[in-house]
Amino acid sequence: MNILLTGGAGYIGSHTFLSLIDAGHKPIVVDTFDNSSPQVLDRLHTLTGEKPVFHQADVRDSDRIADILTREKCDAVVHFAGRKAVGEGQSKPLLYFDQNVGGTVQLLHAMNRTGCKKLIFSSSAVVYGNPEYLPIDEEHPLSTCNVYGDTKRTVEDMLRALSASDQEWSVVLLRYFNPVGAHKSGEIGEFPRGIPNNLMPYVTQVAVGQLEKLSVFGNDFDTRDGTGVRDYIHVCDLADGHVSALKLLDEAGCTAMNLGTGKGYSVLDIITTFETVNDVRIPYQITARRPGDVAACYANPSRARSLTGWQAKLGLAEMCRDAWHWQRKNPKGFAET
Ligand SMILES: NC(=O)c1ccc[n+]([C@@H]2O[C@H](COP(=O)([O-])OP(=O)(O)OC[C@H]3O[C@@H](n4cnc5c(N)ncnc54)[C@H](O)[C@@H]3O)[C@@H](O)[C@H]2O)c1
Numbered sequence: 314m315n316i317l318l319t320g321g322a323g324y325i326g327s328h329t330f331l332s333l334i335d336a337g338h339k340p341i342v343v344d345t346f347d348n349s350s351p352q353v354l355d356r357l358h359t360l361t362g363e364k365p366v367f368h369q370a371d372v373r374d375s376d377r378i379a380d381i382l383t384r385e386k387c388d389a390v391v392h393f394a395g396r397k398a399v400g401e402g403q404s405k406p407l408l409y410f411d412q413n414v415g416g417t418v419q420l421l422h423a424m425n426r427t428g429c430k431k432l433i434f435s436s437s438a439v440v441y442g443n444p445e446y447l448p449i450d451e452e453h454p455l456s457t458c459n460v461y462g463d464t465k466r467t468v469e470d471m472l473r474a475l476s477a478s479d480q481e482w483s484v485v486l487l488r489y490f491n492p493v494g495a496h497k498s499g500e501i502g503e504f505p506r507g508i509p510n511n512l513m514p515y516v517t518q519v520a521v522g523q524l525e526k527l528s529v530f531g532n533d534f535d536t537r538d539g540t541g542v543r544d545y546i547h548v549c550d551l552a553d554g555h556v557s558a559l560k561l562l563d564e565a566g567c568t569a570m571n572l573g574t575g576k577g578y579s580v581l582d583i584i585t586t587f588e589t590v591n592d593v594r595i596p597y598q599i600t601a602r603r604p605g606d607v608a609a610c611y612a613n614p615s616r617a618r619s620l621t622g623w624q625a626k627l628g629l630a631e632m633c634r635d636a637w638h639w640q641r642k643n644p645k646g647f648a649e650t
Contacts, residue, residue: 314559315339317387317429319372319420320394321365322349324503325435325489327357328496328552329391334361336556341366341385343378344394348506350647356500372416378423389431389562391555392420395464398510399439399605402460413464414471421475430482431562432472433555438490438544438573438610440466447577448613451488451569458605469569476567483562490544490573490612492551494632495639502639503548504646512583513545513632517640520593527595529580531602536609540580544573544611547627547635557623573612574625587633 316333320326321342327349333340342354342365357365366385370377372394381387395413396402402409417434424430441449442456457466469486476482493513495502508524509515518524532539554572561568578586584595618624 314388315341315386316559317341317343317382317385317390319343319390319392320349320435322346322351322353322367323393324349325492325548325551326391326393327353327501328548329393329555330357330365331360331496332549332552332556338556338559339366341368341381341387343368343370343372343381345369345371348396352647353501360496360498360500372420373411375419375423378420379427382423382427382429387429389433389559390420390424390429391433391435392417393435395435397461399459399461400510402464406460409460409464413461414467417468417471421471430479432483433485433487433558433562434468434472436469436486436488436569437462437465438488438571438612440469440488441610443607444610447609448575448611449571450613451571451616473567476565480565482567483565484567485558485561486567486569487554487558488569488571488612489551490546490571490610492548493545494547494549494627494635496549497635497638499635499638499642502636502643504643512543512580513636516583516587516595517636519595519597520587520591520637521640521644523644525596527584527597528600529597530600530606532599533602534608536579538579538581541606542577542579542609542611544576545578545583545629545632546572546574546625547632550574550625550627554617554623557617557621560621568620570617570620571612571614572617573614575612575614577609577611578629582629583633586629587637590630590633591637593637
């Protein structure tokens with residue numbers, strides 16, 4: 314299939330690009346480089362031996378996207394483009410609604426106009442809010458408690474309404490848990506700008522000496538060792554989940570699907586495994602809980618398995634190994650390698 318990847322130069326998009334190529338599809342990348350680098354495309358070129366098909370365009374430019382969909386004869390879209398930092402969303406709500414909700418509205422107009430009505434949307438476990446039970450299945454009530462979550466949930470609502478109103482639409486909502494790690498080549502990976510918000514990039518930046526020590530936010534949660542528990546998933550497994558989800562686009566309707574491993578690991582599990590697998594030390598200090606952080610959150614991933622056959626294969630050791638390989642090979646990310 315010819316598949317448009319909005320935000321395809323980003324962390325998850327670039328890994329999905331490789332999975333799609335491996336599966337024999339033709340990905341077409343659209344990106345503004347708002348949160349990525351043109352170097353990603355060079356790396357993808359090196360890894361695949363082919364120059365990626367790329368258009369520098371903003372998803373909010375509906376006419377431009379419609380033109381690309383037609384010219385590239387796209388059969389489907391995987392929509393990654395958007396903003397993803399919870400803290401930034403709280404301080405810049407208009408930016409988040411504009412990019413995440415407004416951007417999706419414009420993309421959907423372009424898809425409607427050109428008759429390309431198959432969409433995989435990057436949603437998030439954030440739509441479940443504070444878990445009422447664990448593991449979280451797709452029937453868990455939706456309840457968001459920050460702007461970023463509101464934008465994901467609003468887009469989900471919009472996509473459910475759209476597919477209910479028009480039987481030609483086929484939509485898959487992929488609710489990612491906590492993607493970490495990098496491609497085993499170390500050529501592509503996550504490179505947050507500024508101080509990382511997420512645990513693994515923080516750990517790797519401490520390991521490489523760019524940050525002094527890790528702050529562990531709270532050790533008094535109701536978990537095995539008192540630190541927060543999350544469902545970390547290797548980004549390559551996550552990328553493969555998109556390829557598997559493509560088969561659901563053969564049928565009309567809207568399907569939500571968790572992409573997680575089903576296993577919860579604590580912050581201390583991550584530190585210990587990272588230190589053991591990579592033979593490095595991660596100095597850390599216990600600090601106060603962050604407002605809004607929940608004790609534990611992990612998926613029931615059985616729907617993805619039963620509907621598509623997908624399940625995560627890589628464990629925590631591989632996630633820690635590949636995250637460190639990427640960081641060591643690119644200590645300053647893409648910009649200054
Ligand atoms: N990484 C995570 O932890 C995580 C978890 C759950 C959900 N998600 C969602 O998955 C998607 C991809 O996440 P990621 O980690 O790869 O983020 P990322 O920031 O690395 O990738 C997003 C890409 O979209 C591009 N972009 C932003 N606005 C754009 C626009 N208006 N038009 C075109 N391109 C634009 C950016 O330049 C970037 O390359 C996002 O929608 C995010 O909310 C991510």
